[in-house]
Amino acid sequence: MINPLLETKNINHFYGKEQALKNVSIKIDKGEFIAITGESGSGKTTLLSIISTLLKASNGEVYFQNKNFLQIENLDEFRQRNVGFIFQFHYLINYLDVLENITISSINKDENKVDELLKTLDITNLKNRYPDEISGGQKQRVAIARALINSPKVIFADEPTGNLDSKNSKNVFELFKNLSQNGTTVIVATHDKELAKMADRIIEIKDGEAYHG
Numbered sequence: 001m002i003n004p005l006l007e008t009k010n011i012n013h014f015y016g017k018e019q020a021l022k023n024v025s026i027k028i029d030k031g032e033f034i035a036i037t038g039e040s041g042s043g044k045t046t047l048l049s050i051i052s053t054l055l056k057a058s059n060g061e062v063y064f065q066n067k068n069f070l071q072i073e074n075l076d077e078f079r080q081r082n083v084g085f086i087f088q089f090h091y092l093i094n095y096l097d098v099l100e101n102i103t104i105s106s107i108n109k110d111e112n113k114v115d116e117l118l119k120t121l122d123i124t125n126l127k128n129r130y131p132d133e134i135s136g137g138q139k140q141r142v143a144i145a146r147a148l149i150n151s152p153k154v155i156f157a158d159e160p161t162g163n164l165d166s167k168n169s170k171n172v173f174e175l176f177k178n179l180s181q182n183g184t185t186v187i188v189a190t191h192d193k194e195l196a197k198m199a200d201r202i203i204e205i206k207d208g209e210a211y212h213g
Protein backbone atom coordinates (compact mmCIF):
# COMPACT_ATOMS: atom_id res chain seq x y z
CA MET A 1 0.00 0.00 0.00
CA ILE A 2 1.95 3.01 -1.24
CA ASN A 3 -0.51 5.80 -0.59
CA PRO A 4 -2.99 4.63 2.02
CA LEU A 5 -6.13 6.68 2.51
CA LEU A 6 -5.85 6.28 6.27
CA GLU A 7 -2.87 5.37 8.37
CA THR A 8 -2.14 5.23 12.09
CA LYS A 9 1.35 5.04 13.52
CA ASN A 10 1.83 3.65 17.02
CA ILE A 11 -1.38 4.88 18.52
CA ASN A 12 -1.86 4.54 22.25
CA HIS A 13 -4.96 5.62 24.03
CA PHE A 14 -5.59 5.95 27.74
CA TYR A 15 -8.78 6.57 29.69
CA GLY A 16 -7.28 7.72 32.95
CA LYS A 17 -4.84 4.95 33.85
CA GLU A 18 -6.53 2.34 31.70
CA GLN A 19 -4.88 1.74 28.36
CA ALA A 20 -7.53 1.05 25.71
CA LEU A 21 -5.22 0.93 22.67
CA LYS A 22 -1.64 -0.27 22.50
CA ASN A 23 0.70 0.64 19.67
CA VAL A 24 -1.87 0.40 16.94
CA SER A 25 -0.44 0.84 13.45
CA ILE A 26 -2.81 0.21 10.58
CA LYS A 27 -3.13 1.22 6.94
CA ILE A 28 -6.34 1.35 4.96
CA ASP A 29 -6.54 1.81 1.22
CA LYS A 30 -9.12 3.72 -0.79
CA GLY A 31 -12.14 1.57 -1.59
CA GLU A 32 -11.40 -1.10 1.01
CA PHE A 33 -14.19 -2.61 3.06
CA ILE A 34 -12.65 -3.19 6.49
CA ALA A 35 -14.20 -4.89 9.50
CA ILE A 36 -12.74 -4.10 12.92
CA THR A 37 -13.65 -7.04 15.12
CA GLY A 38 -13.03 -7.99 18.71
CA GLU A 39 -14.83 -8.76 21.93
CA SER A 40 -16.77 -6.17 23.86
CA GLY A 41 -14.31 -3.83 25.56
CA SER A 42 -11.41 -4.72 23.26
CA GLY A 43 -11.07 -1.17 21.90
CA LYS A 44 -13.05 -1.12 18.62
CA THR A 45 -15.04 2.04 19.35
CA THR A 46 -11.94 3.80 20.64
CA LEU A 47 -10.02 2.99 17.45
CA LEU A 48 -12.93 3.92 15.19
CA SER A 49 -13.42 7.20 17.06
CA ILE A 50 -9.75 8.07 16.67
CA ILE A 51 -9.50 7.30 12.96
CA SER A 52 -12.72 9.19 12.29
CA THR A 53 -11.48 12.40 14.02
CA LEU A 54 -14.00 12.19 16.86
CA LEU A 55 -11.40 11.38 19.51
CA LYS A 56 -7.79 12.50 19.78
CA ALA A 57 -5.38 9.67 20.58
CA SER A 58 -3.30 10.08 23.75
CA ASN A 59 -0.25 9.66 21.53
CA GLY A 60 0.73 8.41 18.11
CA GLU A 61 -0.13 9.75 14.68
CA VAL A 62 -3.07 9.51 12.32
CA TYR A 63 -2.92 10.45 8.65
CA PHE A 64 -5.66 10.97 6.11
CA GLN A 65 -4.29 11.06 2.57
CA ASN A 66 -0.85 11.67 4.08
CA LYS A 67 -2.06 14.66 6.05
CA ASN A 68 -1.57 14.49 9.80
CA PHE A 69 -4.89 14.90 11.60
CA LEU A 70 -3.26 17.55 13.77
CA GLN A 71 -2.76 19.68 10.67
CA ILE A 72 -6.42 19.71 9.73
CA GLU A 73 -7.48 23.29 10.39
CA ASN A 74 -11.23 22.99 10.26
CA LEU A 75 -12.41 19.61 11.54
CA ASP A 76 -16.11 20.33 10.93
CA GLU A 77 -15.45 21.12 7.32
CA PHE A 78 -13.15 18.11 6.98
CA ARG A 79 -15.84 15.79 8.34
CA GLN A 80 -18.57 17.28 6.20
CA ARG A 81 -16.49 16.82 3.07
CA ASN A 82 -14.92 13.45 3.70
CA VAL A 83 -16.66 11.41 6.32
CA GLY A 84 -20.00 9.68 6.92
CA PHE A 85 -20.96 8.26 10.32
CA ILE A 86 -23.32 5.42 11.18
CA PHE A 87 -23.94 4.23 14.73
CA GLN A 88 -25.77 1.38 16.42
CA PHE A 89 -28.60 3.69 17.32
CA HIS A 90 -29.92 5.51 14.26
CA TYR A 91 -30.24 9.00 15.87
CA LEU A 92 -33.02 10.03 13.51
CA ILE A 93 -34.99 13.10 14.50
CA ASN A 94 -38.56 12.13 15.34
CA TYR A 95 -40.04 15.48 14.28
CA LEU A 96 -38.62 15.25 10.77
CA ASP A 97 -39.76 12.89 8.05
CA VAL A 98 -37.43 10.46 6.30
CA LEU A 99 -36.52 12.89 3.52
CA GLU A 100 -35.80 15.73 5.94
CA ASN A 101 -33.71 13.44 8.14
CA ILE A 102 -31.59 12.44 5.16
CA THR A 103 -31.04 15.94 3.82
CA ILE A 104 -30.61 17.75 7.13
CA SER A 105 -26.87 18.19 6.72
CA SER A 106 -26.52 17.90 2.97
CA ILE A 107 -24.17 20.40 1.39
CA ASN A 108 -25.96 20.81 -1.92
CA LYS A 109 -29.59 19.82 -2.21
CA ASP A 110 -29.33 17.73 -5.34
CA GLU A 111 -32.73 16.09 -5.80
CA ASN A 112 -31.47 13.48 -8.25
CA LYS A 113 -28.84 12.39 -5.78
CA VAL A 114 -31.45 12.05 -3.05
CA ASP A 115 -33.79 10.06 -5.31
CA GLU A 116 -30.94 7.77 -6.32
CA LEU A 117 -30.00 7.17 -2.69
CA LEU A 118 -33.58 6.43 -1.69
CA LYS A 119 -33.79 3.94 -4.53
CA THR A 120 -30.51 2.23 -3.70
CA LEU A 121 -31.58 1.82 -0.09
CA ASP A 122 -35.10 0.75 -1.03
CA ILE A 123 -36.77 3.49 1.02
CA THR A 124 -38.33 5.62 -1.76
CA ASN A 125 -41.87 4.89 -0.61
CA LEU A 126 -40.99 5.92 2.96
CA LYS A 127 -39.75 9.41 2.26
CA ASN A 128 -42.71 11.20 3.80
CA ARG A 129 -43.01 8.93 6.81
CA TYR A 130 -41.71 9.71 10.27
CA PRO A 131 -39.17 7.56 12.15
CA ASP A 132 -41.80 6.06 14.44
CA GLU A 133 -43.75 4.91 11.36
CA ILE A 134 -41.01 2.68 9.96
CA SER A 135 -39.21 -0.50 11.08
CA GLY A 136 -35.79 -0.80 12.71
CA GLY A 137 -34.15 -2.03 9.53
CA GLN A 138 -35.71 0.83 7.58
CA LYS A 139 -34.53 3.36 10.16
CA GLN A 140 -30.99 2.10 9.84
CA ARG A 141 -31.21 2.39 6.04
CA VAL A 142 -32.35 6.00 6.47
CA ALA A 143 -29.37 6.61 8.76
CA ILE A 144 -27.12 5.12 6.08
CA ALA A 145 -28.67 7.39 3.43
CA ARG A 146 -28.00 10.36 5.71
CA ALA A 147 -24.37 9.27 6.05
CA LEU A 148 -24.04 9.00 2.27
CA ILE A 149 -25.74 12.22 1.26
CA ASN A 150 -22.51 14.20 0.83
CA SER A 151 -20.74 11.37 -1.03
CA PRO A 152 -18.08 10.89 1.66
CA LYS A 153 -14.75 9.26 0.90
CA VAL A 154 -15.03 7.15 4.04
CA ILE A 155 -17.94 5.67 5.93
CA PHE A 156 -17.36 4.83 9.59
CA ALA A 157 -19.93 2.53 11.16
CA ASP A 158 -19.84 1.46 14.80
CA GLU A 159 -21.90 -1.70 15.43
CA PRO A 160 -24.39 -0.58 12.75
CA THR A 161 -26.28 -3.88 12.94
CA GLY A 162 -26.41 -4.08 16.73
CA ASN A 163 -30.18 -3.52 16.72
CA LEU A 164 -31.01 -5.49 13.58
CA ASP A 165 -32.03 -9.09 12.92
CA SER A 166 -29.73 -11.30 10.88
CA LYS A 167 -31.44 -10.66 7.54
CA ASN A 168 -31.32 -6.86 7.88
CA SER A 169 -27.76 -7.10 9.19
CA LYS A 170 -26.68 -9.01 6.12
CA ASN A 171 -28.41 -6.46 3.89
CA VAL A 172 -26.51 -3.63 5.54
CA PHE A 173 -23.20 -5.42 5.03
CA GLU A 174 -24.09 -6.17 1.40
CA LEU A 175 -24.78 -2.50 0.92
CA PHE A 176 -21.38 -1.65 2.42
CA LYS A 177 -19.77 -4.10 0.04
CA ASN A 178 -21.44 -2.42 -2.95
CA LEU A 179 -20.37 0.99 -1.71
CA SER A 180 -16.76 -0.12 -1.42
CA GLN A 181 -16.88 -1.64 -4.88
CA ASN A 182 -17.87 1.79 -6.13
CA GLY A 183 -14.84 3.40 -4.47
CA THR A 184 -16.11 4.44 -1.05
CA THR A 185 -13.94 3.24 1.80
CA VAL A 186 -16.04 1.51 4.45
CA ILE A 187 -14.77 0.84 7.98
CA VAL A 188 -17.11 -1.07 10.27
CA ALA A 189 -16.62 -2.05 13.90
CA THR A 190 -18.55 -5.19 14.76
CA HIS A 191 -18.33 -7.95 17.33
CA ASP A 192 -20.13 -10.25 14.84
CA LYS A 193 -17.47 -12.51 13.35
CA GLU A 194 -19.78 -14.02 10.73
CA LEU A 195 -20.77 -10.62 9.33
CA ALA A 196 -17.14 -9.49 9.45
CA LYS A 197 -16.28 -12.20 6.93
CA MET A 198 -18.19 -10.21 4.30
CA ALA A 199 -15.51 -7.48 4.48
CA ASP A 200 -12.41 -7.46 2.25
CA ARG A 201 -10.16 -7.48 5.29
CA ILE A 202 -10.48 -7.95 9.04
CA ILE A 203 -8.53 -6.03 11.65
CA GLU A 204 -8.90 -7.82 14.95
CA ILE A 205 -8.49 -5.98 18.24
CA LYS A 206 -7.50 -7.98 21.30
CA ASP A 207 -7.01 -6.11 24.56
CA GLY A 208 -6.22 -2.93 22.67
CA GLU A 209 -3.77 -4.50 20.23
CA ALA A 210 -4.48 -4.79 16.51
CA TYR A 211 -3.87 -7.92 14.48
CA HIS A 212 -4.48 -7.94 10.79
CA GLY A 213 -4.18 -10.12 7.79
Ligand SMILES: Nc1ncnc2c1ncn2[C@@H]1O[C@H](COP(=O)(O)OP(=O)(O)O)[C@@H](O)[C@H]1O
Residues within 6 Å of the ligand: 015, 018, 020, 038, 039, 040, 041, 042, 043, 044, 045, 046, 047
Ligand atom coordinates in the same frame (compact mmCIF):
# COMPACT_ATOMS: atom_id res chain seq x y z
N1 LIG B 1 -15.16 7.12 27.98
C1 LIG B 1 -14.51 6.12 28.57
N2 LIG B 1 -14.01 6.28 29.83
C2 LIG B 1 -13.34 5.29 30.45
N3 LIG B 1 -13.09 4.08 29.90
C3 LIG B 1 -13.55 3.87 28.66
C4 LIG B 1 -14.29 4.86 27.94
N4 LIG B 1 -14.62 4.37 26.72
C5 LIG B 1 -14.12 3.12 26.70
N5 LIG B 1 -13.49 2.81 27.86
C6 LIG B 1 -12.79 1.55 28.15
O1 LIG B 1 -11.84 1.30 27.13
C7 LIG B 1 -11.86 -0.06 26.74
C8 LIG B 1 -12.22 -0.17 25.25
O2 LIG B 1 -13.55 0.27 25.08
P1 LIG B 1 -14.22 0.40 23.64
O3 LIG B 1 -13.30 1.08 22.72
O4 LIG B 1 -15.56 0.99 23.84
O5 LIG B 1 -14.34 -1.15 23.20
P2 LIG B 1 -15.37 -1.90 22.25
O6 LIG B 1 -15.96 -0.89 21.32
O7 LIG B 1 -14.54 -2.94 21.58
O8 LIG B 1 -16.41 -2.52 23.13
C9 LIG B 1 -12.85 -0.76 27.66
O9 LIG B 1 -12.15 -1.32 28.73
C10 LIG B 1 -13.75 0.37 28.12
O10 LIG B 1 -14.27 0.11 29.39
Ligand SMILES: [Mg+2]
Residues within 6 Å of the ligand: 044, 045, 046, 158, 159
Ligand atom coordinates in the same frame (compact mmCIF):
# COMPACT_ATOMS: atom_id res chain seq x y z
MG1 LIG C 1 -17.92 -0.41 20.86
